[in-house]
Amino acid sequence: MSKKKSKEKLLEDLIQMQKNIEIKVKVQDSLIKSMQLLIQNEGLHFQVIGNFPYPIAIFERNGMLIMANHILLQRANIKPDDVKAGKINFLSRITNENFAVLEAVEDIFLGETTLLKNLVEPLSMFVRDDFIPNHSDDYESAVFFPVVESNDNISHGAMMLMK
Incomplete structure (x- = not known):
């Protein structure tokens, strides 16, 4: 193949990668x-969030959880009563390692959406001190x-953890 x-x-490969990124x-x-x-239409406590296949947390400005879906509750061993x-x-x-989360949360209340990648065990921010998960934390990104x-x-x- 010539130079x-x-x-x-x-160049074709780069253009295709850029198109794939734009689609994503x-x-x-x-x-x-x-x-x-x-x-907005259904309120915070509706079934779609509860049954969503990725961990989702709804929180106040100060970081206090007001809702967590079943995946987050299960993976972090959080009791629903602890959230309530x-x-x-x-x-x-x-x-x-996860300091960027703080800035992302601040940006939320300025109306911004942030995608963070390569987070180090983001699920550990929710795990109770008396619980050691017996599974690897395979979530590395969060929106x-x-x-x-x-x-x-x-x-x-709102924060949704992703693989």
């Missing part, structure tokens, strides 16, 4: 907008987005 053809092939970003944006709309009693504050468990009320006020933040 010119290999450069052309490389559009899908993620669509997922977030759909989730926001569902929350305001005992789970994931911001108090941020490590140096943070605002929960907007019908009057466009940001009432809560």
Whole structure:
């Protein structure tokens, strides 16, 4: 293969990768907008969040969980009563490795959506001190987005962990 053809092939590959990235970003944006709309229309405690296949947390500005779906409850060994009693504050468990989470949460309440990748054991921010998971934490990414009320006020933040 000549140099010119290999450069052309490389350029074609780069263009295809860029197109794939753009498609992925559009899908993620669509997922977030759909989730926001569902929350806005149905309220925080509806079945779609509860049965979603990835861990989802809904929280206040200070990091206090007000809702966690069944996957997050199960994987982090959180008792629903602990969430109801305001005992789970994931911001108090941020490590140096996951410090970007703090900025992402701050940005939520400015109306921003953030995707963080290569997080170190993000599930550990929710795990109770007296629980050691017997499974590997295979979640490495998280998307943070605002929960907007019908009057466009940001009432809560949401985080969805992803593999």
